[in-house]
Amino acid sequence: MAAVLRLSANDPVVIALSPLPKGSTLAPDFPVTVTTDIPAGHKVAITRIAEGDRVNRLGHPIGLASQEILPGDHVHEHNLAYSGTLANRAINTRDRVQPANEIANFLGFRRPDGRAATRNYIGVLTTVNCSARVARMIAGHFTAEVLEAYPWIDGVMALTHTSGCSISDGTPSMDMLRRTLAGYAAHPNFVGVLIVGLGCEDNQIDLLCRETGLKLGMNIRSLTIQDLGGTTASINAGIAEVEQMIALAKETRREPIPVSELVVGLQCGGSDSFSGLSANPALGAAVDILVSQGGTAILSETPEIYGAENILLQRVADEEVGRKLIDLLTWWDGYTSKEPHGFDHNASPGNRAGGLTTILEKSLGAVSKGGSSSLNAVYHYAEPVREKGLVFMDSPGFDPVSATGQVASGANLIVFTTGRGSCFGCRPSPSLKLATNTPIYNRMREDMDINCGVVIDGQMNIEEMGRVIFEQIIRTASGEKTASEILGYGDDEFAPWHINAWT
Known part of the structure; x- marks a missing residue:
């Protein structure tokens, strides 16, 4: 297995797949000697980067060099500066995905109003x-x-x-x-x-x-x-x-229901550099399957699409959807201006320890949870979701607050990716936990449902992992308990969003 991974030909950095000691070489792929110890998941320069130059990851800018960076240097907070979004906000529309002819079923509860439930x-x-x-x-x-x-x-x-x-x-x-x-x-x-x-x-x-x-x-x-x-x-x-x-409720029974009636909330928390390489894009692949079968997925955490909004704006269902998304980001720009670091305050100490330097870098991974389908609607916090397919609901980046809004909007299941080991549940909707790397999966096995680290380990590709996640979503919706349900999580995480004085 390679020691580093270059995500795009336009990237002046590579990602360390395991710790790299000072003096180690990246040959034969790159004729570079590491100048300091590099933790797993962190970035290493493979070319000279002048002060003020853009630094790309996945071909997208994640900040500006705050000083000259030489080949082999560790690229992180000490030499990579947050610059505000560098994303192009041009809007391009895309046709909505047409549901497939064959749609899988799960075993759920049919309510009197016709809606589908995964729990009772x-x-x-x-x-x-x-x-x-x-x-x-x-x-x-x-x-x-x-x-x-x-x-x-x-x-x-x-x-x-x-x-x-x-x-x-x-x-x-x-x-x-x-x-x-x-x-x-x-x-x-x-x-x-x-x-x-x-x-x-x-x-x-x-x-x-x-x-x-x-x-x-x-x-x-x-x-x-x-x-x-x-x-x-x-x-x-x-x-x-x-x-x-x-x-x-005594007579309620599970019955076959099309997965087109699943509404899945997408969450990532305790993210690391591997989140955008394994669990998040694999979840995106599962979302593409769900959407192709008529289901709904809710992407949220508005501060965590900042800097990567262009990826969504390039595939909106219509101009109005794109404008609504831009309006949300504009509101958040004003809201976060009261914070010492604005949007960039979102990246937590755990995120940074895991190799994510700026919110722009974190957002690239977060957006990938939404897969590649068209974005069909944008909602305010806790508004009922009416549209099928991939939609967006405004929320903060704090997972309990965000997931609470998604459940209020109708999510009957949550899928949550984590690279640092978040402990989380969201009753009444079951919450599936996806580990981004094998070490965290092994260390926190009782809290995790799926190990997406096998993608990093080279044992499975993104599409294969997406199919595994989709099949686990069906089993969970049919009643199979998640790790967080077994541990009793889900009550304390109910956290409505408050933004006014005195609250």
Whole structure:
């Protein structure tokens, strides 16, 4: 196996596939001697790069040299500067992918409104932080021992948050909170939901329903702590409501459903330099299969397409989609201007330790999760996704916040790539974890579902890995538990996005 990988003929750097000690040579591929120790995943210059020159990865600019860089030098934060996006924002349209004649099935639940579910949970949601304790006590009653009597239910969970008050109607945070709660309350993976309010909060239950069109009924119920006379009475009433919803769900059964009804949220977290070489493009290959069979994939994390937006803008379904994407990036430019490093603050210490120097470099890998299909729609955070195919939903780059928005938008499954070892779940939607490299897969085996490091190891190509991921998506949608589900992840990661004062 080669020691380094050159991703494009236009790149003045190569990627170290394993640690390179000082004094080692890159011959016979490159007549270069390494001038310092290079960690795996990091960049090595193979030509002289003058101060101020663009440095490319995959043929795309990831920054400007802040000083002269000589062949064999380590290229990283000390000599590669963030420069703002260098991407061309010209818009080019592409025809939408036509679904294939043969469409695979998964075994899912068909809801009365026709939507497809991959899980059968009962949820306890809160309008405000003040009702969180009661919600957790209601859900906590339904222990594993209690649930043995209800094998048709995957679990009862409380999803709580820190907001719901001191935010006014009409503000972005209130709108996003209500969209998120309504999206979860009506989510097909919940066979029943109880909404718990305190009573005096800004986010009143009736206002939540009125503003979002959410309808209370047999499967979406509510209670208010102050109306019921306090904590204990509310817990008892909540347990009774959940027991009734469990009983109503007894006849639900899995049945064959076309994968065209899967909505998959795409996430990457704890990324490294290998993310854009293995797991992310392999997930993109799986997305292309899903889209070709009529399914939907949601790409998100707007700060993590910055610098690589041209890749998406070259394949939008129409001009309006392209303009919406540019408008989001313009908003984020202003939003992040308050940060010391603007967009570039997104690349975390773990990302940088894994070889990613700038947000422009990180974005190249993140965008590849979307495959090569046309981009059919752009949505605001937690808006219901109506279009099929590849779509984009605005969100921050923080995974719990982003995935929460995707689930609220309708994602009934999440696929999450990681190169550093993120521990994550996103109930009620199962979350598949893809390791980008074999060492992290082996070190964190209980948290990972698929080892995409075999691509780096030369044992499988991107298309083959994409097929493996697609087939695992079907098995997961059909009920096979993911690593994060076995470990119990998914409740604490419920994190609606807040951008207003006091929240």
